[in-house]
Amino acid sequence: MARTVTLADVAARAGVSTATASRALSGKPRVSREMIERVRAIAAEMGYRVDPVARALRQGSSRLVGMIVPVIGIPFFSQLVDAIEDELNRAGFELLLADSHGFIDEEVRRVRVFHERRVDGIFIIPSDRTASTQSLANLPEGFPVVQVDRATDRPVADFVGVDNLLGLQLVFEHLAEQNVATVAFAGSDDASINGVERWDAFHRLARQHSMTVRATYRSEFSFASGTGAADHIHRAGPLPDAIVCGSDQIAVGVISKLRELGYDVPRDLLVTGFDGGELARVFWPSLTTVVQPVSSIAAEAMKLLLGRIESDDGAIHRNRLAPTLELGASSQRRTAPAS
Amino acid sequence: MARTVTLADVAARAGVSTATASRALSGKPRVSREMIERVRAIAAEMGYRVDPVARALRQGSSRLVGMIVPVIGIPFFSQLVDAIEDELNRAGFELLLADSHGFIDEEVRRVRVFHERRVDGIFIIPSDRTASTQSLANLPEGFPVVQVDRATDRPVADFVGVDNLLGLQLVFEHLAEQNVATVAFAGSDDASINGVERWDAFHRLARQHSMTVRATYRSEFSFASGTGAADHIHRAGPLPDAIVCGSDQIAVGVISKLRELGYDVPRDLLVTGFDGGELARVFWPSLTTVVQPVSSIAAEAMKLLLGRIESDDGAIHRNRLAPTLELGASSQRRTAPAS
DNA sequence: CTGAAAGCGCTTACAG
DNA sequence: CTGAAAGCGCTTACAG
DSSP states (O other): SSSOHHHHHHHHHHTOOOOHHHHHHHSSSSOHHHHHHHHHHHHHHTTTOOHHHHHHHSSSSOSEEEEEEEESSHHHHHHHHHHHHHHHHHHOOOOEEEEEEOHHHHHHHHHHHHHTTOOOOOEEOOOOOOOOGGGTTTOOOOOOOEEEEEESSSSSSHHHHHHHEHHHHHHHHHHTTOOOOEEEEEEEOTTTTHHHHHHHHHHEEEEETTTTEEEEEOOOOSSSHHHHHHHHHTSSSSSOOOESSOOOOOOHHHHHHHHHHHHEEEEEEEEEEEESHHHHHHHSSSOOEEEEOOOHHHHHHHHHHHHHHHHOSSSEEEEEEEEEEEEEEEGGSSSOOOO | SSSSHHHHHHHHTSOHHHHHHHHHHOOOSOOOOHHHHHHHHHHHHHTTTOHHHHHHHHSOOOOOEEEEOOOOTTTOOOOOHHHHHHHHTTTTEEEEEETTTTHHHHHHHHHHHHHHOOOOEEOOOSSTTTTTGGGGGTSSSTTTTTEEEEOSSOOOOOOEEEEEHHHHHHHHHHHHHHTOOOOEEEOTTTSSHHHHHHHHHHHHHHHTOOOOEEEEEEEOSSSSHHHHHHHHHEEEEOOOOOEEEEHHHHHHHHHHHHHHHTTOOOTEEEEEEEEHHHHHSSSOOOEEEEEEEEEEEHHHHHHHHHHHHOOOOOOOOOOEEEEEEEEOOOGGOOOOOOO
């Protein structure tokens, strides 16, 4: 490769100024059609490729987009990163990825670094509903940012996420068909908007379907949180007909713990998850879960970011995308014993 | 933030040339101690931060490192990305992440783009044992590259991965203790070196332990590949005492399919996985698996890359790190029925 | 130890 | 439509 051929080389060979060569290559107006063709042919022949760094310095933009996530290793987040990388790539951007480990200080620092690097925009999964507002505070007014999956309470940037209420509506309609009368909730705390909304939706829908709430438990989005929840719900008294979980990892933890305690899902009670993905399908029993429209969320996020990059227009968007329900074994009573 | 204060601003305020200011800030030799202190104080006071883009253009280096993976969304890969991002960050680099989707063309293209972006080095999980050699062919001689998890056959760059033979040794020793006499293999094909080595190790160790090989099945590293394997092994004749799998996803697929066919693991036969991680622990039965030393692999990869960045010394390294065996329920016969 | 000046590779007013 | 020149913000020989 030997990074060598430069705009000046191309211009020299074409016998024109670098100005003209630059215009011809970048499709700027005010260059003759034949000039464009000639310069492009020569550039192609010489294997010329514009230097992104020089261009970034000159234009103040880099075709780089940063993304900050609480933890890369969590399946749902890595799925999201995957989908967003595809979108970026299709649009000719490169992805700068950062892990905040859930610390606000880290979020703040990474946003600053990204900005200094002249990224054209930032995707962020805020680690905290309220504190994450700070992360964006140092950015100049109107800097393109899209919050993905989680929004901060204060609408400081565009947002795309799942419609939590709709997701739980699907769950409850399904549970109602299974004649569920008593329910429990195993979800996450108020740190993220999803924790808040799923919790609120759970109560609202239980009431609406006249189901009795037996017990609730809130902690994090993790397997361990699920085992803790099962323990708590078990100790709280008679088991409910169904446990509605705030994520698939929680659901898996709940079911594993119940098994340890001597209960079988779905024989003794039903369990549902939230997120969708491989875990839900390979787990035994397979999980009935609310499947997030990951690709659509990524596509929508990209659209919003491009919108901000191209024109810094006014109102802040907060878009909710519709999830679907995937039925698994975990919420369907077998008519006859399986074996 | 309003990206404004520049080196010139600092120099002006300090009453020195930008040359001196630059030297003072970057700790270059030949500046007086007091000059250094004065300039630094002023810079700090003004909130000056060096512009990485300008520096990159001038120095030809960017403090950016690229990483190319076959698919970000696969748990083991995202764990690796996570660990490497931590290492990079600690060393003051930013991560440029790309997904090749397993296509060589994409790999080639992303490597080229990274190089043009002036990354200081590249981590790559090659998608193919032989073809991926091409991806690096366009790089100038001595460009810092480290292959992670998978090596190409031709040693075109440093490599860090797991010691597959040792991993399967641990598995076989454990199976021998369980009095396993017949075994089957469910692994991946020859596309990656891990597929090759685990396959070879399986045969070598079966012979060594005088175990009879009942059936083998090779496809990809996926859940579906596991269900296919179970089907094949089941049809091939009497079931073996144990099925050794090339990854946890395969193991989970194998167990699920066996269950569907009416067999219970570990009651009817034992199953082991490879990789380690949450899936192995939350699955039911929990998986006995070879746990890859992900953090150590990342740390070692970083060390090799830094070595290449600092001095382009000679010999190519191919480092194998020792895994450990995590015992789960999937490979241990219960003395008495569980329920 | 410090400064004036060139230059990394582009893009873009400003003239013509 | 095209060119000469400035400049994005640094770093680094080259002098002194």
